[in-house]
Amino acid sequence: MTQSVDPRARAAEVAGRLTGPGGPFEMVVEDVLGTPIPVIRHRARALSEILANSVALGEREYLVTADRRITYAEHAAAVGALARALRDRHGIGKGDRVGILAANTPEWVMTFWAAQCLGAIAVGYNAWWVPREIAFGIAHTTPSVLIADAERAARLAELDLDVPVLTMESDLPALIAESGGGELPRTPVDEDDPAIILYTSGTSGRPKGAVHSQRNLLAVIDYHRFNDALAAAFRGEDDDGAPKGRRFLLTSPLFHIASLHNLVIPRMVTGDTAIIHQGGFDADRVLSLIERERVTNWGAMPTMASRLLAADLSRYDLSCLAAFSLNSAPSSHALQERLRQRLPVTRTVLATSYGMTECSTAATLAAPAELAAFPDTVGRPVIGVALEIRDEAGEPVCDGVEGEIWVRSPYVMLGYWQDEAATAAAITPDRWLRTGDIGVMEQGRLRLSGRRSDLILRGGENVYPTEVEQCLEEHPAVRECAVVGIPDADLGQRVAALVVVDDAAAVSAEDLTEFARARLAYYKVPVRWRITTTALTRNATGKVVRTGVADALATDAPTG
Known part of the structure; x- marks a missing residue:
């Protein structure tokens, strides 16, 4: 008789074997900034070590765009040349900031790695910033050099900046050509030295620069290596760390941890390829890219997945996809189910996670089976x-x-x-x-x-916008929505909703009120609605920018 195996017990047993004494990911407790923290015993100690080892990957493709293909060997040579140029021509050394202001390009990645060669701190500025925001960021982190693409360099023209600006289209290729040949520079660093600063994508107020250390990024690499080893162990195999030929689609900005920390950087160890989508998100362009480049892995923002489902998927061969996750913002059960219905691979591989810029990577991960059983979870x-x-x-x-x-x-x-x-x-x-x-x-x-900052306090009851938003998104006419609190003299706040639909005539506030009342406690049901066909404004991580939503809704007459 066949005995059933508890998946959780099996996972614990496999993880224990990998992380226990003598395991490839053996965990030990060490002092980290004055606190005992579990860390992996056998680990790299500097990102420059990771870069140097990547040379052995030779002619494997590291970075691919619509018109460029860059191997690991070519990448390492270009990074070495750029690092030497930054050191010799601009005096960049340990602790100096190297600013990056650009859309997704291979030069963005090269600049990051060049900074690591020199012990410098890369600063990923938000490429969507306007000149005033750019001026704030540069004054805040005072880079010794700023590397920008042509579009962002043009925005700098109206600013009085006391920092050299190098363009990715002309200055960097010239520097790389002039400084080619020679060993990769290596500057000694400590594990807890800063490696990069990324600005938080707060929906209000000035952004803050989250400082990530060498240790942070090296730990993220090992997290991804561990996941590979765990998956192999479940298949009854040993993961020898050899490249697996995977092709990861990069659709989020490189100044966000989803693309830089959790896609581009770990590939340097796993030997896989990063396929960089450039330009604004267009579902058909992305689907064509998946088909042409035989993309195997994609971590998408929920809003991207939603737009993907609006396209005609039958026009594309998506059989290459083997892994798909929803990241960077909450996803509703309704969206998950639409994905499983329209994109068959997601029925067995759809995963999600919870993390934030300050965490460098996911804090929790929901595996496909658990997400299917508990659609509101973000995992363990x-x-x-x-x-x-x-x-x-x-x-x-x-x-x-x-x-x-x-x-x-x-x-x-x-x-x-x-x-x-x-x-x-x-x-x-x-x-x-x-x-x-x-x-x-x-x-x-x-x-x-x-x-906590979005919490609506209505007459002593807590209302969490995420819960109400996910309920409303189950309505077939609702494409997306934002729920906020509006002032109320009696209750403190009441619930209001900005709802985006394809056809404003297809649904009314009364329809939505009735729908919500059948699914939510009375105090959670919005009493004020605005129905629009204009998409919500989102920041670089896909989160809704709530600034102004409450003000707009506060001026509307109650409709609930």
Whole structure:
């Protein structure tokens, strides 16, 4: 008689074998910035070491765009030449900032790695910033050199900048050509030295520069290596670390952890290829790219997946896809189900995760089977992550009780650049990151409720916009929506919703009110609606920009 195997027990057994004494990912506790933190014993200690080792990957493709194909060997040679030029011509050394202001290009990636050769700190500025925001970022991190694409360089013309600007289209190719030949520069660094600064994509207020260390990024690489080894072990195989020929589609900005930390950087160790989509997201262009380049892995923002489903998928051969995940923003059960219906591969591989810029990578991961069974989960803590739900006093709460999500791991950022107050508010002395997100742990699985800052307080009841938004998105006429709180003299706040549809005549506020009342407690049902065909404004990570939504809705007459 065949005995059934508990998948969770099996996963724990395999993970224990990989991370236990003598395992390839053996975990030990070491002092990290004054706090005992579990880390992988056998690990690289500098990103420049990773780059140097990548030369052995030779003619394998590392970066591919619509019109360029760059091998690992070509990439390493170009990075070495650029690093020498930055060092010799611009005096870049350890601790100096190298600013990057550009859309997704191979030169963006090369500049990052060149900075690592020199022990410098790359700074990924938001390519969507307007001149005023650019001026703030440059004043904040004071780069010794700024590398920009032509479009962003043009925006700099109206600014009075005291920093050299090198263009990716002309200056970098010339520097690389002139400085070619020679060994990769190597500057000694410590594990907890800064490697990169990425600006948080806050929906209001000035952005903060999250500082990620060498340790943070090296730990992210090992997280991805561990996932490969875990998957191989479940198949009854040993993962020898050899390249697997995977082709990862990059559709998020490189100034975001999804593309840089969790796609481009780990490929340097796994030997896979990054297929870079350039330009604005267009479903048909992306589908053509998947088909032409035989993309195997894609981590998409939910809004991208939604736009993908609006296209005619039957026109494309998508049989190459073997892994698909929804990342960077919450996804609704309705979207997950539409994906499974329209994109067959997702029926068995659809996954999701929860993370943030400050975490460097995912804090939790929901595997396909668990996501299918519990569509509102974002999964379980990943290797090396301690995660707790705590109350307003900072005390852990019981299973099933809502509270703030706290995370501690080797992935957590050093802090915010030149902002001690913000760092102290976010990271405790014993290195717990207070995420500001609200969630619940249920039998080891995390479920998100929303952001503390987005919480709607209605007459003593807490309303989390994410819950209401996901309910409304189940309505067949609703494409997307944003739920906010509006002032109310009696209750403090009431719930309001901005709803995006394809046909404004196809649904009314009364229809939506009735739909919500059948699915939500009365106090969660929006009392004010605005129905539009204009897409919501989103930031670089796919999150809705809520600034102005509440003001617009506050001027409308109640309709619920």
